[in-house]
Each structure stands twice: as C-alpha cells, then as structure tokens.
Amino acid sequence: MTYDLNHEGGRFGIGKLVRYWQRLDLKSQFLVVAALILLGSMAILGEWLSSQIAANQLRSRAESGALYMEGFLARHVDEENGRPLVVPERQKELDDLLIGTDLAKRVEGFRIWDKDGTVVYSTDKSLMGKRLPSEDIERAFAGTVVAQLEEHHDDQGIANEQTARPLIEIYAPIYRPGNHDVIAVGELYEEAEDFIAQRSRVQRSTWALVGATTLTIMALLYLIVRRASGIINTQRETLKSQLENAQALADQNRSLRRTADKARMDASKSNETLLNRIGSDLHDGPVQVLSLLILRLGQTSGAGNQRDELDPSRLASQVLSELRELSTGLVLPELENLSIEAALKLAAQRHEYATGSIVAAHYENLPEKVAHPLKICLYRVVQEGLNNAYRHAGARGQRVEVSADGSVITVTVSDKGPSPDQPIASAGRRHPLGLQGIRNRVEAFGGTVRIVHEPGAGTSLIVAVPLESNSA
Incomplete structure (x- = not known):
C-alpha cells in the first residue's frame, strides 16, 4: 500500500487551518477577512491610481514638448516638393539653440x-x-502626440548601462503654416530624472494615502464589529442562561408531571381498593345479617299468609337485593394480568350474565399494555354505561365500541333508547358509581366525557383518554 505524502500533508494542513479558523471569535474572523479584502482592493486601487498619475504626468510633459516644438522649432522647417527641408541657415539656428546651451x-x-x-x-x-x-513616426504623422519613458537609451538609440540616462521620448506633428497638414514630425529627447523623482514622490504619497485610508476603514469596521461581537x-450568554433556565423548568415540569401522574395512579388505585373493601364489607356484614333476618322473619310468618308490599320479610329481601348489587358493582375482578381488550370484554360479559341481556362489542387497534389504573377506569366506564343502558333503555341495542389511534383511546357505550311498550327494569334503583363518578375518574386521566342523546335514537356515552401519559 502506498501513500501520497504530499496529498496527505496538504489535506492535514487544510483541516488544521479550518479548525483554527473555527476557534477564532467573530471579530478575529472579521479582521482576517476584512484585511484580505481591503488590502487586495486597496492594492489594486493604489496601483491603478499610480499608473493613472504617471500616465497623466507623462501626457502633460508630452503636450508641453509638443507645444515647444510647434512654437519654437517648427518655423525652421521649410517644404520643397511636398517634402520637409531644413536649409543650412536653419540648421545652424537650431544647432545654436539646442547644442551647448542651457x-x-x-x-x-x-x-x-x-x-x-x-x-x-x-x-x-x-x-x-x-x-x-x-x-x-507613423502615429505622429497621423496627428497624434506620442510620448514614452525610456530608462536606458542614448541619443544614438543604443543602450549603454554606463552612459545611458532615462529620457522622455516625444514625437509631435509639425504642421504646414496656415492649415493642419502634417509636413514633418519632430522628435524630442527630454531628460527624465526629475520626472521620475517627481513620479516616485507622487506614487509614494498615493500609496501612503491609500494605506492610511485602508487602516482607517479597517479600524472603524473593527470597532463596529467589536461592539457588535x-x-x-452578551445576547448569546443571556440566551444560554435563559435556555438553561428553560431546560431546568422543563425538567422540573416533567418531574412534577411524573409525580402528579404517580399520585393520580396511586389515588385511583387507593380508590379502587377502598371500593373493593366497602363491597367486601357489605357482602360480609349487612348482607349476611339481612339474610339471617329474612330467614327468621320467614319462620315467624305463616306459610299461608299473603305478604303485602310493606311486609317486613319482603322489604328485607329488597334491601338484600340492592346491597348485593352494590357489593357486586364495587368489587372488581382480577384485572392485573388482563389486556385492556380482555378487561373490557370481561365487563361486557359480566353485565350479560347479571342482566341476561346481549351486548354487541367491537374492539380495534387497542394497545397491548396500558397503565393498570387506566384499565380499571375504562372497565368502570363500560360497566356504568351498560348499567345505564339496561336501566334507562331496557337493554335495547346495547353496544360497546373501543378504538385507539396511537395517541387517544376512545370508548363508546350506546343504546337505542327505551321501547314505548317495554317496561324498564329497576328504574328507580341507584347505582354505586354514577356518571359524575365516571366523569371524575376520566378527567383525572386527562380525558373527556360526552353524553349524546338523540330523541328516538338512543343515548351514547363517549369517553376519550390520551395514551401518552397513561401507558404502562
């Protein structure tokens, strides 16, 4: 196996640079980026300004040289047969003017x-x-003043490092007197040392101004970003503190909710334990005493005597029946190991056995496990709903429908209402739980209770309980 060390090293270096960049704070990152951008921009701007100033200076010298040639030297040029001519007398005048003088x-x-x-x-x-x-020369004959700076050039056009000096070479057109026809081109070599020194001073001043402007802009931007940072x-620390406080409150709320849920479950369990105890005490105490009393009253009464409604033995039998019903309703069967569907089926079956009626039932998508107190609550809902259907509707159209959608379990106990010619069994009896008791139980689990009554169509008891906080 071979490794590309250069590639691996480059990748490591880039990763290290990225990690170092990420560790920098905002103002440091801004300072680096702003410095790179501003320095690059100002370098381009400074170079452009320097080149423009140098070009303008050279253009100015070229125009001055062109005016000098046009005003003082062009009059020495004559024309013969359409060609420029400098006669000996004019040559001598030019020599006296340009050679050996200031x-x-x-x-x-x-x-x-x-x-x-x-x-x-x-x-x-x-x-x-x-x-x-x-x-x-061709450009000058076209009417253009041409100027250029030559660093190493002598009058013979041969570069010589020891004798050559920087010169400004200017080509300017010489016009025919009275019109703008170019008859010749004058070439002037002007000493450029002063020009170069002046250009350097201007360029240094330009770069100094650009540098000072760059530093000022960077300083102002840095102060702004430093304040913003x-x-x-500060806002980040405040938000962090607020987030921590909110997280602590959320944890506290979850803890309180768990405590409240546990207290609710414990209260429901204690309530059921109390009801079971009351039911057992009723069965073992008053029911047994009334059974003995009825037996004694039956012995003292004549076998042939007709008993009326106020007969003590008959009254005692009615009290015994109601106490047994109360005891049976309060005492729950063992539901701990049953699923929610099995527990609700048991409630319907016990109602069918106790009343001799028929209950239609439908169960859909029920969870396998729910909290035991919720199981007891829903068992009581079905029990109370069927009891009401039996008492008020004569058991007509008794139906239990239970379904769950993942977040809510819904129990509906309905009937078709009483028949006009059908007597209602035990219409005046009282039930140990009642709808208000069911409502209190369901609301303790965060659920809702609705009773829908439609004349001629019966009554529906609809209970909805959330599963999120009531799962096993």
Whole structure:
C-alpha cells in the first residue's frame, strides 16, 4: 500500500487551518477577512491610481514638448516638393539653440523626420540622411502626440548601462503654416530624472494615502464589529442562561408531571381498593345479617299468609337485593394480568350474565399494555354505561365500541333508547358509581366525557383518554 505524502500533508494542513479558523471569535474572523479584502482592493486601487498619475504626468510633459516644438522649432522647417527641408541657415539656428546651451541640459537631442522615416535634421549629425522608420513616426504623422519613458537609451538609440540616462521620448506633428497638414514630425529627447523623482514622490504619497485610508476603514469596521461581537456574545450568554433556565423548568415540569401522574395512579388505585373493601364489607356484614333476618322473619310468618308490599320479610329481601348489587358493582375482578381488550370484554360479559341481556362489542387497534389504573377506569366506564343502558333503555341495542389511534383511546357505550311498550327494569334503583363518578375518574386521566342523546335514537356515552401519559 502506498501513500501520497504530499496529498496527505496538504489535506492535514487544510483541516488544521479550518479548525483554527473555527476557534477564532467573530471579530478575529472579521479582521482576517476584512484585511484580505481591503488590502487586495486597496492594492489594486493604489496601483491603478499610480499608473493613472504617471500616465497623466507623462501626457502633460508630452503636450508641453509638443507645444515647444510647434512654437519654437517648427518655423525652421521649410517644404520643397511636398517634402520637409531644413536649409543650412536653419540648421545652424537650431544647432545654436539646442547644442551647448542651457536648454541642451534638459533636451538630450532633437530630430526632424520625413514621412518615410528619413532623418531631415538631428542634433547628432551622424544620423542625418539616414532612414529609420518606426510606428511612432507613423502615429505622429497621423496627428497624434506620442510620448514614452525610456530608462536606458542614448541619443544614438543604443543602450549603454554606463552612459545611458532615462529620457522622455516625444514625437509631435509639425504642421504646414496656415492649415493642419502634417509636413514633418519632430522628435524630442527630454531628460527624465526629475520626472521620475517627481513620479516616485507622487506614487509614494498615493500609496501612503491609500494605506492610511485602508487602516482607517479597517479600524472603524473593527470597532463596529467589536461592539457588535460584544453585543452578540452578551445576547448569546443571556440566551444560554435563559435556555438553561428553560431546560431546568422543563425538567422540573416533567418531574412534577411524573409525580402528579404517580399520585393520580396511586389515588385511583387507593380508590379502587377502598371500593373493593366497602363491597367486601357489605357482602360480609349487612348482607349476611339481612339474610339471617329474612330467614327468621320467614319462620315467624305463616306459610299461608299473603305478604303485602310493606311486609317486613319482603322489604328485607329488597334491601338484600340492592346491597348485593352494590357489593357486586364495587368489587372488581382480577384485572392485573388482563389486556385492556380482555378487561373490557370481561365487563361486557359480566353485565350479560347479571342482566341476561346481549351486548354487541367491537374492539380495534387497542394497545397491548396500558397503565393498570387506566384499565380499571375504562372497565368502570363500560360497566356504568351498560348499567345505564339496561336501566334507562331496557337493554335495547346495547353496544360497546373501543378504538385507539396511537395517541387517544376512545370508548363508546350506546343504546337505542327505551321501547314505548317495554317496561324498564329497576328504574328507580341507584347505582354505586354514577356518571359524575365516571366523569371524575376520566378527567383525572386527562380525558373527556360526552353524553349524546338523540330523541328516538338512543343515548351514547363517549369517553376519550390520551395514551401518552397513561401507558404502562
């Protein structure tokens, strides 16, 4: 197996740089990015300004040289057969003006060119009559002033590191008197050391101004970002503190909810234990005593005597029946190991056994496990709903429907209402739980109870209980 060390090292270096960047705070990141952008932008701007200033300075010198040639030197050029001519007398005047004078200290050389590149006049007499065509001469004959800075150039056009000096080379058109026809081109070599020094001073001043502007902008932006970063950090700490407080409150609320749920479950369990105990006590105490009393009353009563409604033995039998019903309703069967569906089926079956009626039932998508107190609550709902259907509707159309959708379990106990010609069994009896007791139980689990009554269509008891906080 081979490894590309350069590739691995480069990747490691980039990853290290990224991690270092991520550790920087906001103002440091801004300072780095702003410095790179501003320095790059200002470098481009400074270079452009320097080049523009240098170009403008050179253009200004070129225009000055062109005006000088047009005003003082062009009058020495004559024309013969359409070609420029400098007669000997004019040549001598030009020599006296440009050679060995104070002007010669600034003007390194002067030439007059014909259109074909022939040197008509030159301060360097060895060049006169030679034909040296160039594009600059052609541009000048087209009416354009051409100027350029040459760092190493002498009057003969030969570079020499020891004798050559920087010069400004200017080509300017010489016009025919009275019109703008170009008859010749004047070439002027002007000393450029002062020009270069002045250009350097201007460029240094420009760069100093650009640098100072860059530093000022960066300082102002840094102060702004530093203040904004401080505000952001303060807000971040505040939000962090608020988030921690909210998290603590949420944890506390969850703890309180768990405590409340446990207390609710314990209360429901204690309530059922109490009801079971009351039912057992009723069965073992008053029911047994009334059974003995009925037995004694039966012995004292004559076998042939007709008992009326107020007969003590008959009254005692009615009390015994109601106490047995109360005892049976209060005492729950063992539901601990039953599923919710099995427990509710048991409630319907016990009702069928006790009343001799028929209950239609439908169960759908019920969970396998729910909290035991909820199981007891729903058992009581079905028990009370069927008891009401039996008492008030004569058991007509008794139906139990139980379904769950993952978040809510819904129990509906309905009937078709009483028949006009059908007597209702035990209409005046009282039930040990009642609808208000069912409502209290269901609301303790966060559920709702609705009773829907439609004349001629019966009554429905609808109970909905959330499963989220009541799962096993």
